[in-house]
Amino acid sequence: MSSILVTGALGQIGSELVPALRARFGTDRVIATDLRVLPSRAAAVEAPYDHLDCTEPQQLHEAVRRYDVGTIYHLAALLSASAEAAPQLAWSVNMAGIYNVLEVARAYYCQVFFPSSIGAFGPSTPKDATPQVTIQRPTTIYGVTKVAGELLCDYYASRFEVDTRGLRLPGLVSYVAAPGGGTTDYAAEMFLHAMRYGRYTCFLQAGTRLDMMYMPDALAAMIQVMDAKAGLLHHRNAYNVTAMSVTPAEIAEAIRQHIPGFAVDYEADPVRQAIADSWPRALDDSEARQDWSWAPRYDLEAMTKDILTRLQESLVAARS
Ligand code: NAD
Ligand code: SER
Numbered sequence: 678m679s680s681i682l683v684t685g686a687l688g689q690i691g692s693e694l695v696p697a698l699r700a701r702f703g704t705d706r707v708i709a710t711d712l713r714v715l716p717s718r719a720a721a722v723e724a725p726y727d728h729l730d731c732t733e734p735q736q737l738h739e740a741v742r743r744y745d746v747g748t749i750y751h752l753a754a755l756l757s758a759s760a761e762a763a764p765q766l767a768w769s770v771n772m773a774g775i776y777n778v779l780e781v782a783r784a785y786y787c788q789v790f791f792p793s794s795i796g797a798f799g800p801s802t803p804k805d806a807t808p809q810v811t812i813q814r815p816t817t818i819y820g821v822t823k824v825a826g827e828l829l830c831d832y833y834a835s836r837f838e839v840d841t842r843g844l845r846l847p848g849l850v851s852y853v854a855a856p857g858g859g860t861t862d863y864a865a866e867m868f869l870h871a872m873r874y875g876r877y878t879c880f881l882q883a884g885t886r887l888d889m890m891y892m893p894d895a896l897a898a899m900i901q902v903m904d905a906k907a908g909l910l911h912h913r914n915a916y917n918v919t920a921m922s923v924t925p926a927e928i929a930e931a932i933r934q935h936i937p938g939f940a941v942d943y944e945a946d947p948v949r950q951a952i953a954d955s956w957p958r959a960l961d962d963s964e965a966r967q968d969w970s971w972a973p974r975y976d977l978e979a980m981t982k983d984i985l986t987r988l989q990e991s992l993v994a995a996r997s
Contacts, residue, residue, distance in 0.1 A: 679747025680706050682740060682787075684731045684778070687711040689865075690792070690895065691752050692854035697896045698750075708744045712753065731774035737781045748903065750790045751778045757796050757952050759858030760819040771822035779833045779841070790903055791830045791843035793915035795888055796860075797823040798845075800955045807957040809917050809964040816955050830914035842902050843915030847888030847960065849895050852984050852991075860952045864889055864928055868981075871932045871939045872988045880946040883926040886958040890920040891980040894973040898965075905969035912964060920973035921980075922959035931981040 681702060686695050686709035698707045710729035725744070729736050731753045740746065753774050760767030775791060782789045798807060799815040813824050830841035848861025852869065856862035863879050870877035890898075898918050902910075929941045965971035975983065 678706065680708050680744040681748045681750065682708045682710060682744065682746040683750045683752060684710055684729060684774070685712075685751070685753030686726075687713050687715070687854075688752060689849065689851060689854045689856045690892070691750075693851060693892050694750060694752070694896055694899065697900065701900070708740065708746065710740060731777055732770060734777045734780065737777050738784070741781050741785050741787065746785065746787055748788045748790075749778055749782060750899065751775060752792060754792075754822070755819070756857050756859035757794075757817055757819040758860055758862075758949050760822070761817055761948055761952065764818040767818045767822060771819070772825060775822075775826045775829060779829060779839060782839045782841075783833060783837045788840040788903065789830065789833075789842070790899060791826055791841060791914055792899070793823045793827050793843050793845045794819070795845060795847050795956050795960065796820040796952075797827060797915070798955075798957050802957055804958045806959060806961040807917065808961055809912060817952055819952075820955075827914040834913050840907065841913055842905075842910070843913065844898055844902060844965075845915045845917050845960070846895060846898075847890050847919050849892055850889055850980060850984070851892035852988055853892070860949045860956075861887060861889065863925060864923075867925070867928055867932065867941070868984045868988065871936050872985065872992065875936065875938055876940045876942075877929075878942045878944055879925045879929075880944065880949050881925055881953050882945045882950060883929075883941075883943050884924050885950070885953050886922055886924045887953060887956060888919040888922050888958075888960050889977075890918070890973060891975040891983070894920050894975055897974075898971060901971065902965075902969055909968050911968055916965040916968070916971070917960040917962045918965050918971055918973075919960045919962050920975060921977050923977055927977065928981075931977050932985070934978075935981065935985050
């Protein structure tokens, strides 16, 4: 049976996607790869692990041949804030990465997952109930690479019959690995700081409304869309998905239901605030719900309870 290759596997998503895929398909069948050297304590992404730079086509070809890869989850990319700080690097990693992955997928008949984003939309996109098919004129380099990636994936599907599938993911909230330079990172940071220090300084304004999703729902969505029968998919790249539309103030209030004294200061970072202000407030994900039965399990309340319980457990375990 062929293997599953994950690029960018040491990041926020990969640190949880790799164990989820291994639990389902077997450890040996899931090959975690990243540009970074595997840190000794990264138990979640233990072997099989390989160093792989997705901008180097030869490395991808060798990995796909060596491990007999049939599916690629291509996670490697620079996120919105990191990309805005280094636009040339972001273009090179995000675009060369997806192009090389698609080329290797064309040569070896691999299925490809591409994680697009709410960042694929821009200020001229309808902000509420953002439709599946709508205006996509992003004003960030991250968004430009996501729209181009979506289109390239669709092109490879229609021109070369590569089985590409994608999601427009919202901000992902998790506690396992730190987020990697995005505009929505504040949400994951808020939970950690609430638990550790009882206080957080948020880099977005209190009322900035964006789509969010708890990581277990995101993992389920990624695996589910790849599993879906091709005939059910009216879109490939990429489906709108969301679980909640929330502001920093609402997340802080949900945390206060468990940690009453939690205090938040707001010191908006102009770059990340401008990025957030250019994105939708709430996606319409009804097509994903209809086509492949997408349904999130966690709303803000359920996510908050679960994260704080798990962070508390890990703090107790670390102390004993
Ligand atoms: P992350 O920044 O946490 O991880 C990205 C990983 O890619 C890092 O481990 C990094 O070392 C690796 N990487 C960077 N350059 C590389 C290269 N040249 N070759 C191989 N690996 C390289 O990102 P993430 O949050 O895990 O996101 C993964 C994907 O999902 C990205 O494409 C991102 O745009 C998309 N996405 C993420 C979110 C989110 O909230 N986390 C939301 C929407 C979309
Ligand atoms: N969470 C991501 C970011 O903020 C959205 O794609 O960059």
